[in-house]
Amino acid sequence: MENVQNEKLGQPHSDADIIVQANIILIDVEDFGLHQRPHPAHDPGVEVHYHYIVKVDQSQNTFTSPFVTGADLMAVSGKDSARFRLIQLLKGPGHQNHTRVIALDETVDLRGFGIERFVTEAIAITFYIDQQDYQTQEPCLTVRQILVDFAGVDPSEKTLADKQNCSHEYKNLDEAICLHQGQTFTLFDNAPTQVS
Structure with missing residues (x-):
């Protein structure tokens, strides 16, 4: 053409x-x-x-x-x-x-x-944090943005991790994550676990 x-x-x-x-x-x-x-x-x-x-x-x-x-x-x-x-x-x-x-x-x-x-x-990108769905039109977000703006949690209390690869935790709050449709994350507590 x-x-x-x-x-x-x-x-x-x-x-x-x-x-x-x-x-x-x-x-x-x-x-x-x-x-x-x-x-x-x-x-x-x-x-x-x-x-x-x-x-x-x-x-x-x-x-x-x-x-x-x-x-x-x-x-x-x-x-x-x-x-x-x-x-x-x-x-x-x-x-x-x-x-x-x-x-x-x-x-x-x-x-x-x-x-x-x-x-x-x-196109709105849908991603998930612990089974809760979120949408954004931004192709990349920082770890801080995902934790604060979407999950609504304090980054000093929670850590974001890739749900498909739970061994990968995002420790750098300024790290940019380029999202893909249906990407899933989970949150971990930063507080030490008490053993009784």
Whole structure:
């Protein structure tokens, strides 16, 4: 799929917000979606090529085909698809806004009615501390953040440990842990155990 990223096209000049250059018609997908207009038809006797200007986050990108995949759109965003998802913004009847998640393997027809643009959104990471689930959109947290902000415990009284490998205790409170979905931790008491 041919894509020209971050192409500076200027503002469309014509009444229909279309730029025609050498048998190429540039369609600003966001503008057509915002104003709920159908994409223009052309004279069937003239060979033309449509190029679609699509906004992903704040970046304008030009695609030469009306059919793009979620992976194509995610690629131009520069975001990691393991940490972000793609959201399509649509303008519905009565100017009501709608959103929907676009899967990486899903094909989007840019000629569809009401498409405005696409944005990326951080995926919440769920992790567990002693069977209690917590969510964050931050990919990495310090041991201190996990203990204080999530578990709500005093780091001088508790130690965080990896539940899959209980022999690994996190003693350095400033150590960053890059989380993965479903990661599990446990807490150990720092107080000495009394033997009777």
